[in-house]
Amino acid sequence: MLKDNAILIFELINYRWSQILESYNTAPRICKKVRIIDEEKIRRKPLSRYIKYLDVENPEHICFICGQPVNKQDLAIDHVLPWSYLYSDNLWNLVYVHGSCNSSKSNNVPLEETVHRLEQRNIKLFSLLKEATSKDKIVAELKFANEHNLVRKFWVSCQG
Numbered sequence: 449m450l451k452d453n454a455i456l457i458f459e460l461i462n463y464r465w466s467q468i469l470e471s472y473n474t475a476p477r478i479c480k481k482v483r484i485i486d487e488e489k490i491r492r493k494p495l496s497r498y499i500k501y502l503d504v505e506n507p508e509h510i511c512f513i514c515g516q517p518v519n520k521q522d523l524a525i526d527h528v529l530p531w532s533y534l535y536s537d538n539l540w541n542l543v544y545v546h547g548s549c550n551s552s553k554s555n556n557v558p559l560e561e562t563v564h565r566l567e568q569r570n571i572k573l574f575s576l577l578k579e580a581t582s583k584d585k586i587v588a589e590l591k592f593a594n595e596h597n598l599v600r601k602f603w604v605s606c607q608g
């Protein structure tokens with residue numbers, strides 16, 4: 449199980465994490481956007497597979513950005529820390545938003561208040577998911593993120 453997790457985590461964050469560690473060593477507090485030559489080959493997978501998890505914590509579909517409920521037609525899933533910093537979809541970084549509120553296009557690094565809300569959401573989300581889905585890889589990843597403060601580590605590393 450531990451070995452499985454280690455491989456999973458490596459796959460999840462291999463690009464970004466190595467870059468962050470390097471940037472800490474050579475240029476602290478400078479967030480370099482990763483230049484990946486084969487970036488176009490990194491396919492974005494559909495985020496719909498995360499709906500069943502997000503619904504557990506947010507069944508009313510409250511927009512993470514504006515706090516208002518979202519109609520089904522306008523429901524979008526957003527990466528709080530921009531996708532281009534992680535090159536990966538992670539439950540601990542995904543929230544419901546209005547399509548019109550969607551921040552991922554702007555690639556802005558979120559404010560600390562937003563990061564804090566995401567951390568709190570992740571704690572609550574894991575507490576709701578852990579019993580029903582203890583062997584689920586996505587939930588295991590959420591647990592790992594919570595225990596290792598991944599949201600905050602990535603966020604700090606992206607402060608320019």
Ligand SMILES: [Zn+2]
Nearest residue numbers: 511514546549
């Ligand atoms: Zn909104």
